[in-house]
Amino acid sequence: xxxxxxxxxxxxxxxxxxxxxxxxxxxxxxxxxxxxxxxxxxxxxxxxxxxxxxxxxxxxxxxxxxxxxxxxxxxxxxxxxxxxxxxxxxxxxxxxxxxxxxxxxxxxxxxxxxxxxxxxxxxxxxxxxxxxxxxxxxxxxxxxxxxxxxxxxxxxxxxxxxxxxxxxxxxxxxxxxxxxxxxxxxxxxxxxxxxxxxxxxxxxxx
Amino acid sequence: xxxxxxxxxxxxxxxxxxxxxxxxxxxxxxxxxxxxxxxxxxxxxxxxxxxxxxxxxxxxxxxxxxxxxxxxxxxxxxxxxxxxxxxxxxxxxxxxxxxxxxxxxxxxxxxxxxxxxxxxxxxxxxxxxxxxxxxxxxxxxxxxxxxxxxxxxxxxxxxxxxxxxxxxxxxxxxxxxxxxxxxxxxxxxxxxxxxxxxxxxxxxxxxxxxxxxxxxxxxxxxxxxxxxxxxxx
Numbered sequence: 001x002x003x004x005x006x007x008x009x010x011x012x013x014x015x016x017x018x019x020x021x022x023x024x025x026x027x028x029x030x031x032x033x034x035x036x037x038x039x040x041x042x043x044x045x046x047x048x049x050x051x052x053x054x055x056x057x058x059x060x061x062x063x064x065x066x067x068x069x070x071x072x073x074x075x076x077x078x079x080x081x082x083x084x085x086x087x088x089x090x091x092x093x094x095x096x097x098x099x100x101x102x103x104x105x106x107x108x109x110x111x112x113x114x115x116x117x118x119x120x121x122x123x124x125x126x127x128x129x130x131x132x133x134x135x136x137x138x139x140x141x142x143x144x145x146x147x148x149x150x151x152x153x154x155x156x157x158x159x160x161x162x163x164x165x166x167x168x169x170x171x172x173x174x175x176x177x178x179x180x181x182x183x184x185x186x187x188x189x190x191x192x193x194x195x196x197x198x199x200x201x202x203x204x205x206x
Numbered sequence: 207x208x209x210x211x212x213x214x215x216x217x218x219x220x221x222x223x224x225x226x227x228x229x230x231x232x233x234x235x236x237x238x239x240x241x242x243x244x245x246x247x248x249x250x251x252x253x254x255x256x257x258x259x260x261x262x263x264x265x266x267x268x269x270x271x272x273x274x275x276x277x278x279x280x281x282x283x284x285x286x287x288x289x290x291x292x293x294x295x296x297x298x299x300x301x302x303x304x305x306x307x308x309x310x311x312x313x314x315x316x317x318x319x320x321x322x323x324x325x326x327x328x329x330x331x332x333x334x335x336x337x338x339x340x341x342x343x344x345x346x347x348x349x350x351x352x353x354x355x356x357x358x359x360x361x362x363x364x365x366x367x368x369x370x371x372x373x374x375x376x377x378x379x380x381x382x383x384x385x386x387x388x389x390x391x392x393x394x395x396x397x398x399x400x401x402x403x404x405x406x407x408x409x410x411x412x413x414x415x416x417x418x419x420x421x422x423x424x425x426x427x428x429x430x431x432x433x434x435x436x437x438x439x
Contacts, residue, residue, distance in 0.1 A: 065215045072222060079226045083233050090237040093244035094263065101359065 008130040012138035015200055019142040020193045024110040028102055029143055030185040036159050038098045039147035043140025045084045045103060050112050051132035053077050057120040058128035064121075073116045074107070081106045111135055146188050154179035249293075255354040256340035257315050257323050274325075276314040282306065284433030297329040297427075298336070310430055315342070323351050324438075326431055330423025333415040334359045337368065337423060343382070347435040350392070353377040355420065365416030376407035382428065382435075389432065391425035394418065 018024045025046075032042050053076050057064070064072050085103045088096035096103065106112070115135050120128040151157055153176050156164035164173065178184055197203045208214060247263055250270040254261045261269045277292035282305050292311035300308045313325040324347070328339045339355035353374045360366040367373050377392060381404050384390050393406040394417040409417035 063209070063218070065209050065218055067210060068215055068219065071219070075222060075226055079230055082230055086233050086237050086241070089244065090240040093241075093248065 005127065005130055008127060009134035009137070012131075012134040013141055014138075014196075015203060017138045017142065017196070018111045018114075018135050019139055019189070020196055021203060022111075022114075024114060025139055026186075026189070028105065028109060029139075029146060029189060030182040032099060032102050033143055033147040033150050033185050034154065034180055035098075035151045035157075036144065036147045038095055039143045040140075041088070041092065041095050042099060042102065043136070043143050045088070046106055046109065046111070046139055047133060047136030049077065049080045049084060049106055050115055050136040051129050052080050053112060054115055054120040054128040054132035055125050057116050058123060058125040061121050069121070070113075073113060077112055077116070078107050111139055142189070142192065145192060146185055149188050150179050150185060154184075246293075252354050252356060253313055253325055253340050256325050256342040256352045257317055258352045259317075273315045273317060274313050275316045278312040278314065279309050280312055280431070280434050281310065282308055282430050282433060284431070284435075284437045297327050297338070301329060301427075305430075308430065310434075312431070312434065313340075321345065326428060328355075328423050328427045330419050330426065332357050332360045332368075332419045333365050333413075334361070337416065337419060339368075339423075341377070341424070341428070345438075347439045348381050348383050350377050350380045350382070357416070360416050361413070364410060365413040367410045367413060368416060368420055373407075373410065380404055380407065389425075389429065391428060392421070394421040 012018060015021065019026065019029055028042065032038050053073070056076050057073060060072070081104065084106070085096070088099065088103060115132060119131045123131070148158070151159075152163065156162060156169075156175050244263075247266045250266045251261050251263070254266065254269055254273065257273065259269060259273060279287040279290045279292045279295065281287055287309055290309055292313065295309055295311045297311070300310065311327055315323045315325060317323060322345045323342045324345065325340050325342045328341060330337050335358035337355060337357040337360065339353060341353045342351040343349070344351050355368040355374060357366060357368060360368065380392050382389060382391060384402070384405065390402075390405050393401045394409045395401050395406045396409045396414065396417075397411075
């Protein structure tokens with residue numbers, strides 16, 4: 001893969017991350033990061049939706065009438081989201097119950113419309129696909145990091161397996177109930193942004 | 207063709223909508239059988255949970271067949287109705303019918319210690335949408351053995367707490383009838399309200415409307431089984 005194409009994937013994961021740098025898609029990052037499993041499913045769903053809608057819009061980019069382009073984008077994103085929702089209901093019912101309304105709300109995830117407008121409308125399908133995968137992955141990485149800490153500290157489990165030994169609990173350790181609540185996700189997110197900015201000087205404003 | 211002309215826009219949107227509609231209906235029809243099976247399994251897990259049996263998606267059907275020995279359909283007079291599968295009855299549609307036309311399911315379970323439990327479905331309104339559940343009653347038709355509640359979209363952390371074991375556990379051992387055999391159902395009380403200990407549980411702080419909806423659901427749904435209770439006591 002050419003270097004330029006590779007950058008389409010790596011940039012959004014790191015220095016142009018949709019959550020920590022562009023600060024998009026925060027709501028869902030707070031809502032579904034209590035446990036790792038739903039976070040991973042959500043991340044995969046978003047990667048699928050961004051990548052596919054990017055490709056479709058990019059294929060259609062020369063036919064879409066400019067005046068209704070937002071509507072066309074919405075219809076395509078909405079259709080893809082419904083397909084994802086139906087698939088989840090059929091194959092991972094428990095998780096689809098946990099994600100409940102948030103799958104439907106992928107439609108409103110600013111990352112998706114943002115990529116369609118900013119990238120897919122002006123680029124070729126393959127590049128758009130990579131851009132979609134990159135941005136979806138950038139979103140997913142943050143989701144998984146936040147969910148990792150919230151599940152570990154909040155429930156003492158990872159991927160629903162107990163990782164904190166019973167002896168700790170017997171010795172007086174307790175799960176932190178506060179971590180389960182959305183505000184703590186924001187704080188973890190803040191810490192991630194802090195670490196990222198302190199390591200990468202390009203990102204700090206003067 | 208001019209991409210900004212009205213006719214182009216119209217034709218474009220019509221084609222797009224038709225294509226999307228076809229794709230979606232294809233996906234929905236292909237996946238429907240699998241989704242319906244998931245919903246049936248979920249229902250079985252809920253019913254099992256009312257008699258304190260934990261199941262997973264894999265063993266729910268097996269355990270259901272093991273513990274639920276009989277499924278009855280009764281009318282409001284408490285008489286059995288034949289020829290209807292109790293499991294497929296949708297309580298929501300039954301509740302919209304006239305009293306005399308209602309078909310009410312009853313699930314009868316035999317648990318490990320050999321005792322018989324009667325499980326009744328519940329359906330009501332929460333704050334944002336429907337709430338439902340099952341209540342298992344001992345064979346004295348009075349004391350509660352277990353409950354399970356679920357909801358469509360109650361507020362997480364507030365109304366949605368009805369889904370938790372902690373809330374549901376409160377119902378165990380409560381009684382539906384007072385000492386004079388008058389039906390009192392189970393009340394969901396806020397702090398400061400008083401009620402007989404054996405007929406009431408604590409409401410959820412911040413979830414008053416859901417709690418009240420649940421209380422109403424219990425009394426409304428169980429009231430229909432009044433004749434069934436009397437006949438089987």
